[in-house]
Amino acid sequence: NFSEKMAFDENLKKFKIGFSTKRKIYEALNQIFISKTVSSEKEILEEALEIALLKGSPNIRIKRSENFYMVIMDTEISQETIRILSMESGRKIINIIAGNCQITLKKGQGLDAKFVFVSNFYKGMRVNIRVAFLPISSKLDKESSLFEAVLRIHGLNKVFDFKSIGFTDDKVELLKKSYIHPHGLIISTGPTGSGKTTTFYAMLKLLSQKKNPVITIEDPVEIELRESNITQMNISEDFGYPEAVRIMLRSEPDIMMIGEIRDEITAKHALIAAETGHLVLTTLHTNSSLSIFSRFKSLNVDLAQLFSVLRFVTAQRLYNPLCPDCKRKVMAAHLPPVYRCALEESFKFAASMPLKANLREISGFDSVYIRGEKNCNKCGGTGYAKRKPLIEIAEFNDAVKEEIYRDLTVLSNPSPLEEILTGLSNFESLKTQSFNKLVNGEIDPQTYFNLSK
Ligand SMILES: [Zn+2]
The missing domain is CATH 3.40.50.300 (P-loop containing nucleotide triphosphate hydrolases)
Known part of the structure; x- marks a missing residue:
């Protein structure tokens, strides 16, 4: 059950094993956990918050990507997707969060709100959660009724210089x-x-x-x-x-x-x-x-x-900078479509750049770096270094x-x-x-x- 998994996670922390091995164990564990549990949206949200508390991750994002939602957790190294949800489930979770905050979302309007989460795993500890609701607008649908949410967990942020x-x-x-x-x-x-x-x-x-x-x-x-x-x-x-x-x-x-x-x-x-x-x-x-x-x-x-x-x-x-250990150099002409698309889109923006970075300079480079695909110990296979x-x-x-x-x-x-x-x-x-x-x-x-x- 859930608290057993949490206890297992805690124990795992004590072993001195490499990050990449740890990540594989987590992944395998998540597979078992997710496949065996049919959770309601309320449970998915609670699970995400408990895991965030356990891992000390300050943010959870409920983010839309094309025709599904993702639950993303910010860790020290990068962002980790912990759940993939259908559009329907994603919307339900956003509504549950809005309900917790006791607010009503209005079409196309962003909102900041907060609620108190009571942790089961930490035996009733009360945690303040601050939420930013962000409306998703597209060219077709300016007044969309869809939202993304960023949940910030109070007390997990440290002061750095x-x-x-x-x-x-x-x-x-x-x-x-x-x-x-x-x-x-x-x-x-x-x-x-x-x-x-x-x-x-x-x-x-x-x-x-x-x-x-x-x-x-x-x-x-x-x-x-x-x-x-x-x-x-x-x-x-x-x-x-x-x-x-x-x-x-x-x-x-x-x-x-x-x-x-x-x-x-x-x-x-x-x-x-x-x-x-x-x-x-x-x-x-x-x-x-x-x-x-x-x-x-x-x-x-x-x-x-x-x-x-x-x-x-x-x-x-x-x-996220590219991981210096596994990044690959690719000629612009041979770029995989997703990168080529981003580059072409960027060229439009680049045209308006002033002084140093003008269009002439841009047309002067013919290769870029993209994330590696091999199993890299430095970045745990994510391809990116710390944010x-x-x-x-x-x-x-x-x-x-x-x-x-x-x-x-x-x-x-x-x-x-x-x-x-x-x-x-x-x-x-x-x-x-x-x-x-x-x-x-x-x-x-x-x-x-x-x-x-
Ligand atoms: Zn790497």
């Missing part, structure tokens, strides 16, 4: 530089699952060393920090961002971290705080760093006022500011804005960085396509 998260040295230097200023605004952007929360906590940890008073507003507090100079405030249904920000401003901390700017009042308070000598760090739900201006505009924020306090904007993604973050950092330094002040209308125009940043502050866009990784053989065309979308 920038270096151990996997940022390169030059990016670590820039990130550290960003908080040296005593006042101003720092914004990080990225979709759900881009690792920006991990970066947020690394930043908080770094700030705790400065000993200045720090107040955070989070929804919810995912990791409780013990440092005495940090006060963490939790958002709840009857205590929203606007109320929390007002309290924060009254208590006058040196550094304020606002989990996310979602509304006009919070946006305006954040600007006032940055103008009156505080360092304000926050996140915004946009896809690129340079699209923050249009987002702020939609919140009725004066762009000139925003620009005067803005110091750094970052955008982040996570990606890494990719970050673009826009530094609004004096030179950049001076140039932009000549004509503030470039703020609503990402292309010339990117040229100014590239020329005056070593800005490297996510697109440029991922293109370089493709050419260097660090990622495959599929990963490149996902990163440059």
Whole structure:
């Protein structure tokens, strides 16, 4: 039965066997387990949560792929598919999760919610689960009633420093530089699952060393920090961002971290705080760093006022580098269809790339690297190495500011804005960085396509 399997998993951990052997045992075990158990959707969900707790995996994704759903668990090394579900079962699970959160999903609308999971295996332990429901839209069906879900398990995320998260040295230097200023605004952007929360906590940890008073507003507090100079405030249904920000401003901390700017009042308070000598760090739900201006505009924020306090904007993604031990070099002409497709799709995007990575450079390469097929001990046969973050950092330094002040209308125009940043502050866009990784053989065309979308 289920708890016997869990106990077996625990015992397996004690043996000092190689990762690839362990993986084979797990796979065989899962086969037996899945084939012998006819589970209801509720049981499948509970099983996934129990396994995640046992393995210490911080995220579970219910993801749609063409005409089926997958239950994917994020492990330290990569993502592991633990279940394949029919469309019907996938939809049922999404609805069960929505029911647990006591919310109703509306066509085409993303939602964040949370629920409490009571673990059987851990004898009634209560675990907070934060859920992001993401609508699936396609070209044909913009207002789809289908959803994917990302479940984040509270308490399993650890605080790492920038270096151990996997940022390169030059990016670590820039990130550290960003908080040296005593006042101003720092914004990080990225979709759900881009690792920006991990970066947020690394930043908080770094700030705790400065000993200045720090107040955070989070929804919810995912990791409780013990440092005495940090006060963490939790958002709840009857205590929203606007109320929390007002309290924060009254208590006058040196550094304020606002989990996310979602509304006009919070946006305006954040600007006032940055103008009156505080360092304000926050996140915004946009896809690129340079699209923050249009987002702020939609919140009725004066762009000139925003620009005067803005110091750094970052955008982040996570990606799987190819396993260096088993990756294969393939001539572009001989690529398997799935990779060729991704590459062809990417060419369209590449055409809009500025400066360094223009189309002429792209037509210059004739081979790419793809994942290996042989049994590799280094990556356990997945073909990929441990996930890494990719970050673009826009530094609004004096030179950049001076140039932009000549004509503030470039703020609503990402292309010339990117040229100014590239020329005056070593800005490297996510697109440029991922293109370089493709050419260097660090990622495959599929990963490149996902990163440059
Ligand atoms: Zn490998």
